[in-house]
Amino acid sequence: MILFKLKCHAGHEFEGWFRDSAAFSRQNARDQVACPECGSSDIDKAPMAPRPLRTTAATQTERPPSPEEVRRALQLLRRQVETHCENVGSRFATEARAIHNGTATARGIYGDATSAESRALADDGIEFQTIPWPAPSDA
Numbered sequence: 140m141i142l143f144k145l146k147c148h149a150g151h152e153f154e155g156w157f158r159d160s161a162a163f164s165r166q167n168a169r170d171q172v173a174c175p176e177c178g179s180s181d182i183d184k185a186p187m188a189p190r191p192l193r194t195t196a197a198t199q200t201e202r203p204p205s206p207e208e209v210r211r212a213l214q215l216l217r218r219q220v221e222t223h224c225e226n227v228g229s230r231f232a233t234e235a236r237a238i239h240n241g242t243a244t245a246r247g248i249y250g251d252a253t254s255a256e257s258r259a260l261a262d263d264g265i266e267f268q269t270i271p272w273p274a275p276s277d278a
């Protein structure tokens with residue numbers, strides 16, 4: 140879809156969505172495009188670069204997510220982690236290190252680590268992610 144800025148012969152400007160430039164030309168040739176102010180079907184495209192629909196969509200997705208959206212995303216992430224990874228609880232740092240060293244089976248794990256443990260893992264180049272765990276859904 141393309142948004143065209145249109146202008147009738149009386150100088151009224153308005154906007155219209157069309158599938159493409161050809162669709163506008165076709166509809167305009169059949170007098171299917173009319174000015175909303177005076178009803179004139181003597182319409183021309185006003186000088187303006189056509190604005191593709193995706194520009195509008197991109198603008199909408201660029202707004203920062205609301206706290207509710209962030210919470211939903213984190214809950215989804217939590218469900219995925221809980222489904223696919225093993226909960227090793229407070230042994231997380233030990234297990235992560237064992238997997239890193241090859242002394243434990245490589246697998247996805249999750250659990251709790253103290254900030255000191257997290258720092259030690261990071262210092263040793265062991266990959267892990269800290270996820271702000273949302274409270275279980277209260278919805």
Ligand SMILES: [Zn+2]
Nearest residue numbers: 147151174177
């Ligand atoms: Zn008009």
